[in-house]
Amino acid sequence: MSSINNDVLPAQLFALDQAIWPMYLLMVSLSGRKTRQHSWNTLCRTNSTPPGISLEQILLIFNLYSMRPGNRVIPLFIILGAFLLSQSNVLFSFSFTPLLLGLPTWTYWFIGTHVLLIVGLYLLMFRFRHK
Amino acid sequence: MIYLILFIYLIITFWGSLVFGRGKSDTAENYFLAGRSLKTLTLFFTILATNFSAFYFLGFAGEGYRIGYAYYTMIAMGTSFAGISMYALGTRIWRAGREQGFVTPSELILARSGSKPLAALFALVMVIYTLPYLALQIVGGGYILEKLTNGDISYGMAVIVLTIFTIVYVLIGGMQSVARTDVKQGTLAFLLMTLAVIIITSKLGGITHANKELFTIRPELFSPQGEGGFYTPQKWFSYTVFWVFCIPMFPQLFMRFYVARTSAHLKKSIILYAIAPLFVSILPVIIGVLGHLTFPDLKGNEADQILPMMLVEHTGEWIGALVMVGAIAAFMSTLDSQLLALSTILTRDFYLPVTGRSKGFKGEVFIGRVSVVLLSLIGLIIAFNPFDTIFDMGKIAFAGLSILFPSAMMYVLGKPLPPLFAIISIVTGEALLLLFYYGILPQAWLMGFESFIPILVICFLIVAVGGWRKRK
Numbered sequence: 001m002s003s004i005n006n007d008v009l010p011a012q013l014f015a016l017d018q019a020i021w022p023m024y025l026l027m028v029s030l031s032g033r034k035t036r037q038h039s040w041n042t043l044c045r046t047n048s049t050p051p052g053i054s055l056e057q058i059l060l061i062f063n064l065y066s067m068r069p070g071n072r073v074i075p076l077f078i079i080l081g082a083f084l085l086s087q088s089n090v091l092f093s094f095s096f097t098p099l100l101l102g103l104p105t106w107t108y109w110f111i112g113t114h115v116l117l118i119v120g121l122y123l124l125m126f127r128f129r130h131k
Numbered sequence: 132m133i134y135l136i137l138f139i140y141l142i143i144t145f146w147g148s149l150v151f152g153r154g155k156s157d158t159a160e161n162y163f164l165a166g167r168s169l170k171t172l173t174l175f176f177t178i179l180a181t182n183f184s185a186f187y188f189l190g191f192a193g194e195g196y197r198i199g200y201a202y203y204t205m206i207a208m209g210t211s212f213a214g215i216s217m218y219a220l221g222t223r224i225w226r227a228g229r230e231q232g233f234v235t236p237s238e239l240i241l242a243r244s245g246s247k248p249l250a251a252l253f254a255l256v257m258v259i260y261t262l263p264y265l266a267l268q269i270v271g272g273g274y275i276l277e278k279l280t281n282g283d284i285s286y287g288m289a290v291i292v293l294t295i296f297t298i299v300y301v302l303i304g305g306m307q308s309v310a311r312t313d314v315k316q317g318t319l320a321f322l323l324m325t326l327a328v329i330i331i332t333s334k335l336g337g338i339t340h341a342n343k344e345l346f347t348i349r350p351e352l353f354s355p356q357g358e359g360g361f362y363t364p365q366k367w368f369s370y371t372v373f374w375v376f377c378i379p380m381f382p383q384l385f386m387r388f389y390v391a392r393t394s395a396h397l398k399k400s401i402i403l404y405a406i407a408p409l410f411v412s413i414l415p416v417i418i419g420v421l422g423h424l425t426f427p428d429l430k431g432n433e434a435d436q437i438l439p440m441m442l443v444e445h446t447g448e449w450i451g452a453l454v455m456v457g458a459i460a461a462f463m464s465t466l467d468s469q470l471l472a473l474s475t476i477l478t479r480d481f482y483l484p485v486t487g488r489s490k491g492f493k494g495e496v497f498i499g500r501v502s503v504v505l506l507s508l509i510g511l512i513i514a515f516n517p518f519d520t521i522f523d524m525g526k527i528a529f530a531g532l533s534i535l536f537p538s539a540m541m542y543v544l545g546k547p548l549p550p551l552f553a554i555i556s557i558v559t560g561e562a563l564l565l566l567f568y569y570g571i572l573p574q575a576w577l578m579g580f581e582s583f584i585p586i587l588v589i590c591f592l593i594v595a596v597g598g599w600r601k602r603k
Contacts, residue, residue: 079215086208086371087364089201089355096353102342103200103413104353110204114211114409121214121405125398 078120085113133279133452140319140456141296144312144463163234163475163499165310169390175400177310177468179407180317181383182210184264184465186525188324188415188458189271192438195419196429198361199352203416205362207408209371213378214405216536218398220379220543221388225397227543228389236385236539237480243542246550247484252557253535254480257382258473260531264381265473265506266513267524268466269294272459273514278439279455290514293459294466298507301467302500309467310390316460323457324414326450327442331418334445341421352420365579376587377533383465383472466510474502527568530583534560537590541598552597556590563589 094106160166169177194202224239233239236257241250269290276289284292301309328338335341346353356362362370378384391397415438422429422437425444429437438458442451478499483489538553540546566572567582577585 083212083371086212087368089204089362089367094355096350096355098339098342098346098353100339102339102346104355106355107200107204110208111409114208117208117211117214118402118406121218121402124218125402 075120075123078116078123082113082117082120085116086110133448133455136449136452136456137276137279137459140460144296144315144460160232160234163471164386164390167229167390168392169310169396170392171396171399171403173310173314174387174391174396175403175407176317177313178384178387178400178404179411180313180320180461180464181387181468182378182381182404182465183317183320183411184268184271184461186267186271187411188320188438188461189274189435190525191412191415192419192422192441193435195416196422196434196437197419198357199349199354199420200416201355201357201362202419203413204355205367205370206416207412209374210378210408210412211405212371213374214401216375216379216540217384217388217401217404220540221397221401222394223543223545224385224388225391225394233389234386235476235479236382237476240539240542243545244548244550244553246553249538249550249553250480251484252554253539254476256531256535256557256561257380258476260528261382261469261473262506262509262528263513263524264528265466265469265510267528268462268469269510269514270524272462272466274436275439275455275458275462278436278443279452287515290511293463294507294511294514297463297466297470298503301470301503309471312467313464316464320457320461320464321411321414323454324411327438327446327454328414328417330450331441331445332421335421335424338417341424345421345424349423352423363579365584366581369581369584373529373533373581373583376536376583377529380532380535380539381472382476383468386472386475470503470506473506474499477502477506527564530564530581530586531561533583533587534564534590537587537594541594546598547601548594548597549601552593552600556593556597559593560586560590 089106089110094104094109096104096106099105099108191202191206194206227233227239227242231239231242233242235254237250237254240253241247244250272293273286273290276284276293277286280289332338332341336344342353349358351358354360379388388397391400418441419434419437422434422441426437426440439455442454446454478495482498482502483495488495534557538548538556541548541553563572563586564582567574567577567586
């Protein structure tokens with residue numbers, strides 16, 4: 001335990017919480033209507049919001065991603081995120097030393113971005129499969 | 132040996148067109164749109180093979196040599212993002228085609244706008260800017276066959292032989308034959324390209340070793356900005372978003388949206404299409420980048436030849452010949468689709484209105500076949516006198532087509548837009564493009580972006596004003 005710096009720990013937890021919450025919301029949004037309703041009820045009952053995110057913000061996300069099927073906010077949000085990340089190589093300095101197969105390190109970052117785009121497109125199709 | 136491999140490939144392709152096309156090209160809808168019957172995998176392969184052309188084999192490797200691995204990321208991301216616009220517009224185009232029997236892009240524009248001049252302009256722009264792209268396929272095929280036979284077949288003879296062969300199987304089977312042939316040609320092209328990468332990198336000591344060795348000599352080829360800082364933020368943005376507007380406006384691709392059996396088949400094929408560039412784009416770029424280890428001093432257009440040069444240098448006669456045949460397959464799969472799309476447009480958007488004949492008349496397929504021959508001749512004439520490099524011929528063709536996107540988007544989405552504003556948007560965009568291409572307008576006005584970006588912004592603004600006025 002001596003290796004843990006107690007001053008840094010809350011910040012780490014905060015960062016972890018911030019990172020996990022969008023994933024949680026994404027998973028809930030992909031689940032069925034009943035699960036989403038249950039999650040929302042639990043959230044309201046316990047008021048267990050993560051640090052830095054207010055209940056109103058979560059309410060906003062849930063309102064954006066309403067219960068009806070066919071809502072496209074989250075898929076479009078993911079696609080927009082993929083596009084914004086695709087522009088990052090000219091804004092930030094990535095390492096370009098050869099990594100796996102000798103390809104530059106940053107190419108793997110973009111492969112991840114690419115996968116995000118595919119996920120967004122897949123969800124878009126999934127949400128509209130009834131049409 | 133090369134002649135044997137080439138002969139076998141041509142015979143198999145020809146036989147396939149006979150089998151798949153037989154008895155399925157009697158009506159215009161069957162000949163031009165394969166009876167709107169294509170399922171996911173066929174549709175995916177025909178979309179992919181149509182888009183990844185001679186430009187894929189020669190252009191990607193050449194740009195990999197000139198720019199480095201940054202080109203892979205840009206082209207893979209850019210062409211994948213086209214999946215967004217293909218998805219947004221494609222399913223609506225499919226539905227409109229299914230419900231109202233559209234065959235060409237202009238028929239949809241005419242039905243939605245009610246303007247014959249706009250529909251004619253739309254068709255004209257598609258024909259004019261697809262011709263250089265069509266000629267580019269013939270040029271690429273000619274280069275490859277000449278190199279493949281060590282000059283025994285001259286460039287001139289090569290382009291004539293390959294074009295005649297493509298004409299024959301398009302004439303026989305129409306879209307049914309083209310789509311089925313695309314599946315074989317696309318699979319062959321990508322498998323052989325993978326084989327080429329494996330053999331070339333193993334000859335260079337393995338892919339990891341070769342890349343690390345090159346990194347010590349030319350680290351800038353591994354940078355995200357590319358050799359010489361090619362990708363400034365403006366250029367990177369330009370090329371990433373460009374394909375979103377350009378690819379759905381290729382007439383051969385626009386018409387692919389009509390041919391799906393159901394919208395679900397179309398959606399699945401588009402998602403597969405968005406995944407594919409991640410894997411297929413890297414192959415020629417690797418060969419191009421590693422070309423520096425064997426041919427370190429190629430200048431300008433010489434880099435377009437890096438793929439055949441690497442094959443000749445590092446693979447045996449059999450493998451080299453096989454991969455080159457794969458490249459010829461890629462070129463033919465794009466050329467056949469372009470010929471079919473343009474002949475459809477010439478027949479239905481120009482010949483029928485001018486002669487006053489109705490759609491579906493008996494000789495429609497015959498006129499379509501005559502148009503295929505006519506267009507091939509025009510392509511051959513351009514191929515004998517190419518006006519620019521492969522890359523730049525492609526760029527002007529793509530940019531010219533992308534200018535149609537703002538107007539097409541409004542009509543496909545069913546948004547209000549007066550036809551006059553659509554015409555102004557297209558004419559202004561094309562005029563500005565040519566003014567920048569010929570250097571009449573200064574490049575400084577572009578603020579580092581490629582010319583098509585500010586031009587597209589202007590076109591979008593014009594259609595937005597038009598839409599706003601119509602709503603008022």
